[in-house]
Amino acid sequence: EPEVTQTPSHQVTQMGQEVILRCVPISNHLYFYWYRQILGQKVEFLVSFYNNEISEKSEIFDDQFSVERPDGSNFTLKIRSTKLEDSAMYFCASGGTGLGEKLFFGSGTQLSVL
Amino acid sequence: KQEVTQIPAALSVPEGENLVLNCSFTDSAIYNLQWFRQDPGKGLTSLLLIQSSQREQTSGRLNASLDKSSGRSTLYIAASQPGDSATYLCAVRHGNNRLAFGKGNQVVVIP
Numbered sequence: 001e002p003e004v005t006q007t008p009s010h011q012v013t014q015m016g017q018e019v020i021l022r023c024v025p026i027s028n029h030l031y032f033y034w035y036r037q038i039l040g041q042k043v044e045f046l047v048s049f050y051n052n053e054i055s056e057k058s059e060i061f062d063d064q065f066s067v068e069r070p071d072g073s074n075f076t077l078k079i080r081s082t083k084l085e086d087s088a089m090y091f092c093a094s095g096g097t098g099l100g101e102k103l104f105f106g107s108g109t110q111l112s113v114l
Numbered sequence: 115k116q117e118v119t120q121i122p123a124a125l126s127v128p129e130g131e132n133l134v135l136n137c138s139f140t141d142s143a144i145y146n147l148q149w150f151r152q153d154p155g156k157g158l159t160s161l162l163l164i165q166s167s168q169r170e171q172t173s174g175r176l177n178a179s180l181d182k183s184s185g186r187s188t189l190y191i192a193a194s195q196p197g198d199s200a201t202y203l204c205a206v207r208h209g210n211n212r213l214a215f216g217k218g219n220q221v222v223v224i225p
Contacts, residue, residue: 006157035213042118043158043203045212056211091157100145100165103213107157 002026006092006106013082013113021077021109023092031095032075033103034067036060036088043091049075082113116141116208120216128224133191135219137204142182149178149189150203152218158203162189194223 005024013019025032034046047057049067066078075094079086092106117140127133137147146165150158162171162178164187170179175192191198201220205213 031211033212042217043205043213043215045214048211050211058212089155093158100207102148102160102163104160105150105158110155 002104004092004094004104004106006090006109008109009107010110011112013111015084015113016081018078018080019082019111021079021090021092021111023075023077023106024073025075025092025094026104027073029094029096029104031055032067032069033093033095034077035091035093035105037091037108038085038088046077079111082111084113087111087113116144116206116214118204118206118214118216120202120204120219122219123217124220124222126222126224127194129194129196131194133189133194133198133221133223135189135191135202135204135221137187137189137216139185139187139204139206139214141208142185143208144182145207147178147180147187147204147206148213149176149187150205152201152203154201161202189219194221196223196225199223 007022032049037043045058047061048055068076089108091108093103095101095103119138121136148163149161164171164180177190180187201218203218204216
C-alpha cells in the first residue's frame with residue numbers, strides 16, 4: 001500500500017529556533033494536510049493545502065507557521081521561533097482526488113522544544 | 115463546533131472476546147467518518163471509512179456502523195487478538211475541509 005513518508009522522525013530544538021518538518025505525500029494525491037497531537041490530547045487539525053495554496057487553516061495555524069510544496073513531491077511545515085508549547089507529534093496526511101476520500105497519515109515527527 | 119467523544123476511554127479484554135468501541139459526534143452534518151488505529155508513539159493507520167450515505171463498512175474482523183442522525187458510530191472487532199492492542203481513533207469529516215478526532219479508545223487484549 002502506498003505510504004506517506006515523514007522526516008525526521010524526531011526533532012529536538014531550542015526555544016526560538018526555526019524547524020522544518022518534511023513530508024512526501026502519496027504521489028497521485030491532491031490534498032495535503034498537517035495535524036498535530038500534543039501528548040495525551042486529541043489529534044488536531046492545523047492546515048489543508050490544495051492546488052498549491054492553503055485551502056483552510058485552524059486557529060492554531062498563526063503567522064508562526066507556514067507550509068510549502070516546493071518541488072511537486074515534498075510538502076513542508078515550517079515553524080518559526082518555536083515555543084515550548086509547540087512540542088507535539090506532527091502528522092502529515094494526504095488524500096486523493098476528492099474530499100470524501102480516505103486520508104493516509106504518515107508516521108509523524110516528534111518535535112521537542114527545550 | 116464539532117465535538118467527537120469516544121467511550122470507553124480504555125478497556126481490557128481477554129483474547130477471543132469481541133470488542134465494541136463507541137464514537138459520538140455532536141453535528142450530524144458530516145461527509146464521512148474514518149476509524150484509525152494508533153500504536154504508541156506511531157502514526158495513524160486507516161482502518162475503515164464510512165461515507166455519510168452508508169450504514170456500515172466491513173474489513174476482515176472489523177465492522178463499523180454509522181447512525182448519522184443520532185451522531186454515533188460503533189467499531190466492532192471480532193475475536194480479538196493480542197495484536198489488536200492499540201488506541202482506536204474515530205474522526206469525522208464535516209462541513210469544512212478537516213477531520214475532527216476523538217481522544218481514542220485504548221484497548222488491551224490479554225493473552
